[in-house]
Amino acid sequence: MTEAQMISEIAERVVAKLYEADPQRVIVGISNRHVHLCDADFRTLFGYDEPTVRTMVRQRGEFAAEETVTLHGPRGTMERVRVMGPNRPATQVELSRTDTRALGVKAPMAQSGHLDDAAPIEISGPAGRVSCEHAAIVAGRHIHMGPADAAALGLADQDRVSVLFEGERGGRLDHFLIRVKDSYLAELHLDTDEGNAVGAKTGDHVRILKD
Ligand SMILES: [Zn+2]
Numbered sequence: 001m002t003e004a005q006m007i008s009e010i011a012e013r014v015v016a017k018l019y020e021a022d023p024q025r026v027i028v029g030i031s032n033r034h035v036h037l038c039d040a041d042f043r044t045l046f047g048y049d050e051p052t053v054r055t056m057v058r059q060r061g062e063f064a065a066e067e068t069v070t071l072h073g074p075r076g077t078m079e080r081v082r083v084m085g086p087n088r089p090a091t092q093v094e095l096s097r098t099d100t101r102a103l104g105v106k107a108p109m110a111q112s113g114h115l116d117d118a119a120p121i122e123i124s125g126p127a128g129r130v131s132c133e134h135a136a137i138v139a140g141r142h143i144h145m146g147p148a149d150a151a152a153l154g155l156a157d158q159d160r161v162s163v164l165f166e167g168e169r170g171g172r173l174d175h176f177l178i179r180v181k182d183s184y185l186a187e188l189h190l191d192t193d194e195g196n197a198v199g200a201k202t203g204d205h206v207r208i209l210k211d
Helices: 002-018 040-046 095-104 147-153 192-198
Strands: 025-031 032-035 053-056 063-072 077-085 092-094 119-125 128-139 142-145 160-165 169-181 189-191 204-210
Touching: 025 128, 032 063, 032 095, 040 063, 040 119, 040 128, 077 095, 095 128, 095 192, 128 189, 142 147, 147 169, 169 192
Parallel strands: 025 189, 032 077, 092 128, 142 169
Antiparallel strands: 025 204, 032 092, 053 063, 063 077, 063 119, 119 128, 142 189, 160 169, 160 204
């Protein structure tokens, strides 16, 4: 662990302690378009095995990589799309609805890992190109949390909740999927379209509404 990673880990834990008293408040993470690659696709695109850590993200073990790719759809291309690590069992391209229109890709809204109906898309990197049959989705909005936070809120994995966003725009968004895992830190994930619509940014705190 580098000094910067250690400082960020400590800062996260301090903030987590401060908010422990109020589990209804949760930190926002806005996800820009990004890709998760399987080992085989990563090797084809880059010519080596593993992505290089650029910045660790809030969820433990996950990181934004130095590597970027180009996405190719029937209507357009998008360059410098960030690769997230570590590699996953299946390649997954997460886009906003605005991105899907620009690319001409008919991606369904789906939760991460649910790729049966995901749209085809082509990806190129410095060492090659891959054509993926089921990879492109608009990620469904969701909230990560550990079992203790879930219990404090009376929530279980796969529940759905509404969230209140304050501020100049503000608003209420519904149907956030609750995702509970031992390793998760509480964090709400939105894409850029959703974040812009309610004027939210990464690091904001918002309130989970109890029905
Ligand atoms: Zn997430």
